[in-house]
Amino acid sequence: MDFERHFQSELATLKAEGNYRIFAELQRKCGAFPKVRHFDASGEEEVTVWCSNDYLGMGHHPDVVSAMVDTVRECGTGAGGTRNISGNNHLHRVLEAELADLHGKESALLFTSGYVSNWAALSTLGARIPNAVILSDEKNHASMIEGIRHSRADKVIWKHNDWRDLDRKLKAVGDRPKIVAFESVYSMDGDICPMREIVEVAEAHGALTYLDEVHAVGMYGPRGGGISEERGLAHRIDLIEGTLGKAYGVMGGYVTGSTAMCDFIRSFASGFIFTTALPPAVAAAATASIRHLKASDIERRAQRDRVARLRARLDAHGIPHMPNDSHIIPVMIGDPVKCRMISDILMRDWGIYVQPINYPTVAKGTERLRITPGPLHSDADIDHLVDALATLWTQCAIAHAVA
Numbered sequence: 001m002d003f004e005r006h007f008q009s010e011l012a013t014l015k016a017e018g019n020y021r022i023f024a025e026l027q028r029k030c031g032a033f034p035k036v037r038h039f040d041a042s043g044e045e046e047v048t049v050w051c052s053n054d055y056l057g058m059g060h061h062p063d064v065v066s067a068m069v070d071t072v073r074e075c076g077t078g079a080g081g082t083r084n085i086s087g088n089n090h091l092h093r094v095l096e097a098e099l100a101d102l103h104g105k106e107s108a109l110l111f112t113s114g115y116v117s118n119w120a121a122l123s124t125l126g127a128r129i130p131n132a133v134i135l136s137d138e139k140n141h142a143s144m145i146e147g148i149r150h151s152r153a154d155k156v157i158w159k160h161n162d163w164r165d166l167d168r169k170l171k172a173v174g175d176r177p178k179i180v181a182f183e184s185v186y187s188m189d190g191d192i193c194p195m196r197e198i199v200e201v202a203e204a205h206g207a208l209t210y211l212d213e214v215h216a217v218g219m220y221g222p223r224g225g226g227i228s229e230e231r232g233l234a235h236r237i238d239l240i241e242g243t244l245g246k247a248y249g250v251m252g253g254y255v256t257g258s259t260a261m262c263d264f265i266r267s268f269a270s271g272f273i274f275t276t277a278l279p280p281a282v283a284a285a286a287t288a289s290i291r292h293l294k295a296s297d298i299e300r301r302a303q304r305d306r307v308a309r310l311r312a313r314l315d316a317h318g319i320p321h322m323p324n325d326s327h328i329i330p331v332m333i334g335d336p337v338k339c340r341m342i343s344d345i346l347m348r349d350w351g352i353y354v355q356p357i358n359y360p361t362v363a364k365g366t367e368r369l370r371i372t373p374g375p376l377h378s379d380a381d382i383d384h385l386v387d388a389l390a391t392l393w394t395q396c397a398i399a400h401a402v403a
């Protein structure tokens, strides 16, 4: 086989469809967020980021930064190996206790990322619970889909956020161990699941509940415990999974739940056992970030204020944005080539960075800009973004919202 030709022709197809992924080259500057340096062929310039998942700017918070720097000075850089070989680092245990407390659970288990935590936990549960069936929301994240696939358990997909469909499908499965896997905030549409109904349906069928709170931890609930905390449902959910890489501004993933379940995953998950543990400094920084957001509501409130302001300004200009109850503002374009083009022009002419979201991340025809305002975006930043979008809307002949 001519491998090179195969690679090139597949890439050419992606490019022709407008679905080729181009990653901007950026450098964050501590203390300056959401301003970053952007590098391209013509040199280097400052741009404003509007699509970061460091939703609250915690990646630059002084307590978080000093926890990481101080720990590197004290403990060095890496963990020195897997926990299996090098032992539990004390700072990993401290972080796990913090996470268990965050969700009101007995135990927590750390992974190197949220992706790995979903992949490892779902593949272990699905593979090691005899005859299990996993019922997965149709919009679940790739990491859950891959974990379920790897488990080789039977999978049933239920309609997005449709608890009645879930109920029917649970009934149809009959007397087998059932796992219901879903998310709280879905990051592309920014919609929030009907958690109480889902939990009640799962309870009625004796199913185990597996909840991804990746886009909600740090962001919702009085202590940042996510939508399950905000709605008082955390104690009714068997496993809560989250990331330390988005609102907490660091890196890593975790699951929380009963001591036996976490020990079961720890004992059987290849994605936990055979990979080097997170650096202790990363664990210390994540602990500092979680502790801060347990006590402080300032960042969450400022974030919500920015979202409301941006939505109101978009409305004033008739720029269509998908309604939802979360912190994510999807601005709909509906065409992959235009979506890419608008993103390019925003960067080149306006100093604004918003990554286009195209297929396969979202369905064809629903291409969008996914905007995530944070507490550090100023009124002037918002005005500048809206001016740019209003100008482009006219130039690129994109439909306005009907008033």
Ligand SMILES: *Cc1c(COP(=O)(O)O)cnc(C)c1O
Pocket: 113, 114, 115, 116, 118, 141, 143, 183, 187, 212, 214, 215, 243, 244, 245, 246, 252, 253
């Ligand atoms: C980003 C994401 C993950 C993966 O988390 P990382 O820590 O980035 O690996 C898992 N689930 C959802 C819904 C996500 O959006």
